[in-house]
Every structure is written in C-alpha cells, then in structure tokens.
Amino acid sequence: MDVKAIRQMFPILDQEVNGHPLVYLDSSATSQKPISVIEAVDNYYRKDNANVHRGVHTLGSRATDQYEGAREKVRRFINAKSTSEIIFNRGTTTGINTVAYSYARANLKPGDEVLITPMEHHSNIIPWQQAVKATGATLNYIPLQDDGTISLEDVRKLVTDNTKVVAIAHVSNVLGTINPIKEIAQIAHSKGAVLVVDGAQGVPHMKVDVQDLDCDFYAFSGHKMLAPTGIGVLYGKRELLENMEPVEFGGEMIDFVDLQDSTWKELPWKFEGGTPIIAGAIGLAAAIDFLEDVGMDNILNHEQKLADYVMDRLRTVDDIKVYGPEHRAALVTFNxxxxxxxDVATALDSYGIAVRAGHHCAQPLMKWLNVTATARASFYLYNTEDDVEKLVDGLLKTKEFFGHVF
Structure with missing residues (x-):
C-alpha cells in the first residue's frame, strides 16, 4: 500500500486544525471520503437525479441502473448468494432493528432466550431488550474474559435449546476485540438459533464472506467504509427474509394495494419502503470500488501493523491505561x-488530533470496565505511523499540562 498516495485522494485530510496538520483518528465513528466517492455522488445529482424503479424516462432508467448496480456490487463484496439478500437502509442500527422487530418479535415466545455480550454497541442491545419485553423471552449475556474477549466454551455452555437468537459484534467498537463469528455461527446453528452480526466495524476493515461465516444476518454502515452517511446494508439469508414482514409500509415496497388489504413486492424491495437512499447507494458502490482497488487484505495488513505499533508506543506513556486484548483491530481505547x-480529547484537538471521547454508545461495557468514559483513537487505511507518533506526542504534552492531577 502506498499510503502517501492514498492520503492524497482524501481532500479533507489536507488541512490544518488549530494551526496543526489534521491527524484524523476517529474513523470508527465515521470514515473520511475519497474524491472518487464525492464525485460519484456529485455526478448523480448533476446528471442523473431521478427516482428509481418508477419512471421509464432516461434519467429514471439511469438512476435505477446505478442503484441496482450498487446492490450487485455489495452482493459481490460480501459474497452473498443473491441480490435479494441485500437490503439497503440507513445503517447498522436500522438493520439490527429490522431483525429484532420483524424476525425476533414474530418468532420469540416466553421461555425463549436471546444471547448477546456486554461489549455490544447500544444498537445491538436496546433492540433485543425491547424484543424480549414484547414477547416474554429472556435476554442473557456471554461473560467477558479479563482482556475483553469471549470464550467459545462459554458460548457452548450458554447456547441452549431455548436460545433462538445470538447477536454479536464482529469487532468491538471500544475494545477492538475481533470475535470468532464462524465458530459462533456453528454453535448457534447446532441448537437451532440464528446468528445476527453487527458488522459496523468489520466490513470496512477486513474481507467478509457471509457464506463462509454462515451468519444469518449481517448489518453494516456505509459511512464507516468511505461511503456517504445515511446508507447501510442488511444482509439476510433469503429463506429467513422471505418469511419476515416489512417494518415500513408505503411506496416502493408494495405489489398491490386494495382498500382493505395490500401485498408486498418480492425481496429485497419489500423492505425498502419509500424513496430509497439513491445517492448513498451510488456512493457506497464507489467506496467499494476504492476499497477493492486498494485490496481488503492490504488494508487489514496495514491496520494490523498500525495496531501493533500504537500498542507498543503507548507503553512508553506513563499513567495510560489501554483497554482490550493485545491482538485487536486498529483502534485503542484508553484513559x-x-x-x-x-479533557484529553480537547487537549489533543488543540494539536490537530481528532479522537473520540465518551462512553462510545457502550455504557454496559463502560460499567464492566469500571469507568464512566474513555478516549478512543481509531485508524484506517489513510493513517500512518507518523499519525501514531503525533498521538503519543500529544498525549505526553497533555499529561504535562494536566500534571497537577498526577
């Protein structure tokens, strides 16, 4: 990977913040966008702006071709069997909520169990809390090991004949833990449960093959993988999606409407009520082109080297506490x-370094860590070891500034 050349393709990185060159270390919250994605969205609005699936005029046909072409591109990118298994939506949150409302509420009953972990983002906790409240089922948790990983032995013990849904993040947005999805799928399926994967931090950073993982549902967001905000994907196995009811009703998703009843379009459109996120899907297709040109294996290798490097360099900073396992995705959460x-994030921002601070939409995990909040630096394909050095230097200056508290 020629990271220097890659960085030149991201216009936003070429600026100063507070008198310093921008060091963007918040890609887990949202990634920056390459010029090719920006131009793809701009080109749609300049030349092809029209609604899809409805009109037979030229602009409508061109827009539809691009929108459905994006669906096929996503299908290939995650190796789904069919485009009917690719549902466009607003993002990971919408995808998980769709499964929790449409699948879980229709299939759960008293005595059934949903199994998740304390490391989950709120988007993979609250929908299941609401689903079990509505159905009388029970929400259980896989315990975390001391380093923030899970034990497959614990998974085997906790997945029982009563378990109907296992929902877990592919990669923790706080700890950087990479969960063994394929093995968890095998355990879940051995007891007849379905596996729902929060892939928000997975798809942007590693090659994902949903058929190889054998997950039943996999949700992710475009804005974390170089695409625009507001576009996301829910993958679901066709046989499951076909037996699920839509959660939004209106235009686009209907087949026939009578005065007293209606029927739905076939997959995937029955889950895409209303005018879809056309420009977002086109931007997502351009983002996939960019990622594939760089190579997902190259991105993963680059990020793993950065993760190892930042872990080594942070050990030189006294009084820093890093949370999560040694082997991790390219993010570090610390105090x-x-x-x-x-205060850490504000101080770093004064040096042009953008990091995240707070509970990261993971309050149960913060409680498990026995903290109220943490700072997080997250890396992507456009980050370098020099960015790590600037982070370490900024932390040393911050420590010196707040020296009276030590």
Missing amino acids: LGDVHPH
Missing part, C-alpha cells in the same frame, strides 16, 4: 491517569 477523557 490517561485521572484526566477526564473529554
């Missing part, structure tokens, strides 16, 4: 002595 994470 600097007694300095509040918001």
Whole structure:
C-alpha cells in the first residue's frame, strides 16, 4: 500500500486544525471520503437525479441502473448468494432493528432466550431488550474474559435449546476485540438459533464472506467504509427474509394495494419502503470500488501493523491505561491517569488530533470496565505511523499540562 498516495485522494485530510496538520483518528465513528466517492455522488445529482424503479424516462432508467448496480456490487463484496439478500437502509442500527422487530418479535415466545455480550454497541442491545419485553423471552449475556474477549466454551455452555437468537459484534467498537463469528455461527446453528452480526466495524476493515461465516444476518454502515452517511446494508439469508414482514409500509415496497388489504413486492424491495437512499447507494458502490482497488487484505495488513505499533508506543506513556486484548483491530481505547477523557480529547484537538471521547454508545461495557468514559483513537487505511507518533506526542504534552492531577 502506498499510503502517501492514498492520503492524497482524501481532500479533507489536507488541512490544518488549530494551526496543526489534521491527524484524523476517529474513523470508527465515521470514515473520511475519497474524491472518487464525492464525485460519484456529485455526478448523480448533476446528471442523473431521478427516482428509481418508477419512471421509464432516461434519467429514471439511469438512476435505477446505478442503484441496482450498487446492490450487485455489495452482493459481490460480501459474497452473498443473491441480490435479494441485500437490503439497503440507513445503517447498522436500522438493520439490527429490522431483525429484532420483524424476525425476533414474530418468532420469540416466553421461555425463549436471546444471547448477546456486554461489549455490544447500544444498537445491538436496546433492540433485543425491547424484543424480549414484547414477547416474554429472556435476554442473557456471554461473560467477558479479563482482556475483553469471549470464550467459545462459554458460548457452548450458554447456547441452549431455548436460545433462538445470538447477536454479536464482529469487532468491538471500544475494545477492538475481533470475535470468532464462524465458530459462533456453528454453535448457534447446532441448537437451532440464528446468528445476527453487527458488522459496523468489520466490513470496512477486513474481507467478509457471509457464506463462509454462515451468519444469518449481517448489518453494516456505509459511512464507516468511505461511503456517504445515511446508507447501510442488511444482509439476510433469503429463506429467513422471505418469511419476515416489512417494518415500513408505503411506496416502493408494495405489489398491490386494495382498500382493505395490500401485498408486498418480492425481496429485497419489500423492505425498502419509500424513496430509497439513491445517492448513498451510488456512493457506497464507489467506496467499494476504492476499497477493492486498494485490496481488503492490504488494508487489514496495514491496520494490523498500525495496531501493533500504537500498542507498543503507548507503553512508553506513563499513567495510560489501554483497554482490550493485545491482538485487536486498529483502534485503542484508553484513559490517561485521572484526566477526564473529554479533557484529553480537547487537549489533543488543540494539536490537530481528532479522537473520540465518551462512553462510545457502550455504557454496559463502560460499567464492566469500571469507568464512566474513555478516549478512543481509531485508524484506517489513510493513517500512518507518523499519525501514531503525533498521538503519543500529544498525549505526553497533555499529561504535562494536566500534571497537577498526577
């Protein structure tokens, strides 16, 4: 990977913040966009802006071709069997909620169990809380090991004949833990449960093959993988999606409407009520082109080297506490002595370094860590070892500034 050349394709990185060159370390929250994605969206609005599936005029046909072409591109990218298994939506949150409402509420009953982990993003906790409340089922948790990983032995013990849904993040947005999805799928299926995967931090950073993983549902967001905000994907096995009811009703998703009843379109359109996110899908297709040109294996290798490097360099900073396993995705969540994470982030921002601070939409995990908040630096294909050095230097300056608390 020629990271220097890659960086030149991201216009936003060529700027100063507070008098310093921007060091963007918040890609787990949202990634930056290459010029090819920006131009793809701009070109749609300049030349092809029209609604899809409805009109027979030229602009409508061109827009439809691009929109459905994006669906096929996503299908290939994650190796789904069919485009009917690719549902466009607003993002990971919408995808998980769709499964929790449409699949879980129709299939759960008292005595059934949903199994998740304490490391989940709120988007993979609250929908299941609501689903079990509505159905009388029970929500159980796989315990975390001391380093923030899970034990497959615990999974085997906790997945029982009563377990109907296992829902887990592919990669933790706080700990960087990479969960063994394929093995968990085998365990879940051995007891007749379905596996729902939060792939928000997975798809952007590694090659995902949903058929090889054998997950039943996999949700992810475009904005974390170089695409625009507001576009996401829910993958689901066709036989499951066909037996699920839509959660939004209106235009686009109907087949026939009578005064008292209606019927739905076939997959995937029955889950895409209303005017879809056309420009977002076109931008997502351009983002996939960019990622594939770089190579997902190259991206993963680059990020793994950065993860190892940042872990080594942070060991040189006194009073820093890093959370999560040694082998991790390219993000580090930490606290600097007694300095509040918001103060750490504010201080780093004064040096042009953008990191995240707070509970990261993972309050149960914060409780498990025995903290109220943390700071997080997350890396992507456009980051370098020099960015790591600037982070370490910024932390040392921050520590010095707040030295009175140590």
